[in-house]
Amino acid sequence: MEIGGRQITNRLFLGTGKFSSNRLIPEAVRAAGVQVVTVALRRVDMEFEQENIAAYIPEDCIMMPNTSGARNAQEAVRIARLARAAGCGNWVKIEVISDNRYLLPDNYETIKATEILAGEGFVVLPYMSPDLMVAKKLVEAGAAAVMPLGAPIGSNRGLKTRELVRILIDEIPLPIIVDAGLGRPSEAAEAMEMGAAAVLVNTAIATAGDPVAMARAFSLAVAAGRLAYLAGPGESVEYARASSPLTGFLRD
Amino acid sequence: MSFYEERKKYENFDFDGFFEQVTDADVRRAINRDRLTPLDYLTLLSPRAEVHLEEIAQKAHRLTVQHFGRVILLFTPIYVANYCTNQCLYCGFKATNRLERKKLTPAEVEEEARIIAATGLKHILLLTGESRSKSPVSYIRECVEILKKYFTSIGIEVYPLEEEEYRELVEAGVDGFCMYQEVYDEEVYARLHPAGPKRNYRYRLEAPERACRAGMRTVNIGALLGLHEWRTEAFFTGLHADYLQRAYPEVEISISPPRMRPELGGFEPPVKVTDRNLVQYILAFRLFMPRGGVTISSRERAELRDHLVRLGVTKMSAGSNTAVGGRSHPEAVGQFEISDGRSVAEMAAMIYSQGYQPVYKDWQMV
Amino acid sequence: MNIYLNGKATDIPDGLTISGLVAQRRLNPETIIVEHNYNLVKKEHWDGIVLKENDRVEILRFVEGG
Numbered sequence: 001m002e003i004g005g006r007q008i009t010n011r012l013f014l015g016t017g018k019f020s021s022n023r024l025i026p027e028a029v030r031a032a033g034v035q036v037v038t039v040a041l042r043r044v045d046m047e048f049e050q051e052n053i054a055a056y057i058p059e060d061c062i063m064m065p066n067t068s069g070a071r072n073a074q075e076a077v078r079i080a081r082l083a084r085a086a087g088c089g090n091w092v093k094i095e096v097i098s099d100n101r102y103l104l105p106d107n108y109e110t111i112k113a114t115e116i117l118a119g120e121g122f123v124v125l126p127y128m129s130p131d132l133m134v135a136k137k138l139v140e141a142g143a144a145a146v147m148p149l150g151a152p153i154g155s156n157r158g159l160k161t162r163e164l165v166r167i168l169i170d171e172i173p174l175p176i177i178v179d180a181g182l183g184r185p186s187e188a189a190e191a192m193e194m195g196a197a198a199v200l201v202n203t204a205i206a207t208a209g210d211p212v213a214m215a216r217a218f219s220l221a222v223a224a225g226r227l228a229y230l231a232g233p234g235e236s237v238e239y240a241r242a243s244s245p246l247t248g249f250l251r252d
Numbered sequence: 253m254s255f256y257e258e259r260k261k262y263e264n265f266d267f268d269g270f271f272e273q274v275t276d277a278d279v280r281r282a283i284n285r286d287r288l289t290p291l292d293y294l295t296l297l298s299p300r301a302e303v304h305l306e307e308i309a310q311k312a313h314r315l316t317v318q319h320f321g322r323v324i325l326l327f328t329p330i331y332v333a334n335y336c337t338n339q340c341l342y343c344g345f346k347a348t349n350r351l352e353r354k355k356l357t358p359a360e361v362e363e364e365a366r367i368i369a370a371t372g373l374k375h376i377l378l379l380t381g382e383s384r385s386k387s388p389v390s391y392i393r394e395c396v397e398i399l400k401k402y403f404t405s406i407g408i409e410v411y412p413l414e415e416e417e418y419r420e421l422v423e424a425g426v427d428g429f430c431m432y433q434e435v436y437d438e439e440v441y442a443r444l445h446p447a448g449p450k451r452n453y454r455y456r457l458e459a460p461e462r463a464c465r466a467g468m469r470t471v472n473i474g475a476l477l478g479l480h481e482w483r484t485e486a487f488f489t490g491l492h493a494d495y496l497q498r499a500y501p502e503v504e505i506s507i508s509p510p511r512m513r514p515e516l517g518g519f520e521p522p523v524k525v526t527d528r529n530l531v532q533y534i535l536a537f538r539l540f541m542p543r544g545g546v547t548i549s550s551r552e553r554a555e556l557r558d559h560l561v562r563l564g565v566t567k568m569s570a571g572s573n574t575a576v577g578g579r580s581h582p583e584a585v586g587q588f589e590i591s592d593g594r595s596v597a598e599m600a601a602m603i604y605s606q607g608y609q610p611v612y613k614d615w616q617m618v
Numbered sequence: 619m620n621i622y623l624n625g626k627a628t629d630i631p632d633g634l635t636i637s638g639l640v641a642q643r644r645l646n647p648e649t650i651i652v653e654h655n656y657n658l659v660k661k662e663h664w665d666g667i668v669l670k671e672n673d674r675v676e677i678l679r680f681v682e683g684g
Contacts, residue, residue, distance in 0.1 A: 015683065015684025016684070017682045017684040018684075019682065025682070038683055039681065039682065040680070040682065040683025041680055041681070042678060043624040043625070043676060043678055044624065044643075044677045044678060044679050046623070046624065046643055050679065050681070052648075053679075053681055053682050054649065054680055055649075063680075065680065065683075066683055066684070081658070082651055082653065082658055083651075083680075085651070086651040086680070088680065153684070154684075202684030203684065
């Protein structure tokens, strides 16, 4: 899979939030063979000394900053520009959220931010609520991939948006990356079997009893799901042969 | 990007080789997929798929009922002119055929409209020959103004227009567009259209896209079956429909699988397309595009049309006449022979008898 | 003199540059991004900018996030 001119072979993207210790991040990355990791941009807390997250991300990884904290397109654009200026490459995950109850993305502002940033040469991966018309507009706006949510962020509820994501996979000519909500490797495998190009997982790995082992489990599930998609599942007949023939009249 | 480029991707595709390699397992897999790829569709069009026809029919029937219900929309064509500047080798109205050329006056259009409206139909398809000078957009528009008084949906089947012209007609009240590419194979197309503006393959191929952009509500396309290898022609028609539906999701896309009829002038179709072939095409298309419309004209025999009601068809013409002014002047010569000459009432009775409902009007702009 | 540092009114000595502010706060220059009155300032220009009354300075860094 190629995104923004980079060849991506590992289809598990990893979010770096919520790990009990940052030292687990490079271990998880290595255990799973992850190539793309997300980070966020925040104000420095003047009261406490903080660690530098970049130090924990292996150098050959693509570091994709998200625009979390942005409540509208303008703020997302500002964060993306700062991140790029800080030497974080030109990938960006657009995340615009003004709903603090469910943390659902604002699709309208996301489209606006995508258009502006794609125009500035960013490789834009917008996080969105799965909606076909919005996805089409993101394509027009210049997105490099579309990242529909499987369930609300951090909910570990699985692929609740299955039917809508399936439609995006069928209709959208860009990689569809299921982001947010996947709680178990089996759910990641299901998304991949459906034809998702990749999945982005954070909470389910970071908060597992053994995050490193869970990262590996997700990686295997993603690879298995992908392989199954490529292999083409066998037939599963869904209904019995009806008794009254419809084509019996044909004689030639 | 247009369908022209999309079609080009298959330019060197080995269709015969593909068909040879299709196995029964491939066919069954294609039948049971939720969403078919273009190659699944081609698999269902293969000779190998013929032995699975009944199984395909059962699924096609189920999908059609699921997405459309048990209804058949009825419409009828109205030929208002037969002047033509083209020389399509196979057509009864081609420029070099000697026949009485005619263009209805507004009063005559109104007379025909009144006769048709009395049958209860609300959807009409307006046809002119392909002559921009004899049947200009202004004339089409004039006809539309009259037809509007009698019908709630007006489709046009005329020579290819510019997007701006389609828009003008949409504003005048046209909501449907119909155009047959005739042949998707570019070389065969060139051979069958030796002269006239219709020689421009690409301009015709892209007309449906212009119509979609201009705001047409329904767009119907098709290949004339019998002019070239039907399996590949059916494949490209389906691919074209799928392309349009993806690019213009707001438009209802449908296909027609018209078979060559003996025309005035006696052109012998180079390829024989049997009933079984026709049915296979319709069923394969239904599985490929579960929501796509399928239109069957009165070219087909009554007995066959009766069976097709349950095989994925969504629209049928009724009480058809392919002659200019043919309803007020039954002696006029038509473009091709009608096989199913049943009246609207007879068609409706047949549809009811199968447990389906004939629909005369499925929408109206308010 | 007062400036707004990360949105908070903060008292700093007169004549302080951005480099001075970073040093005063014991921040590692390699891991932070500085925005001065909504404009990103590259590290090589930190020395040349003397902070003025009511300036807005944002100091950011990459943190963990999904």
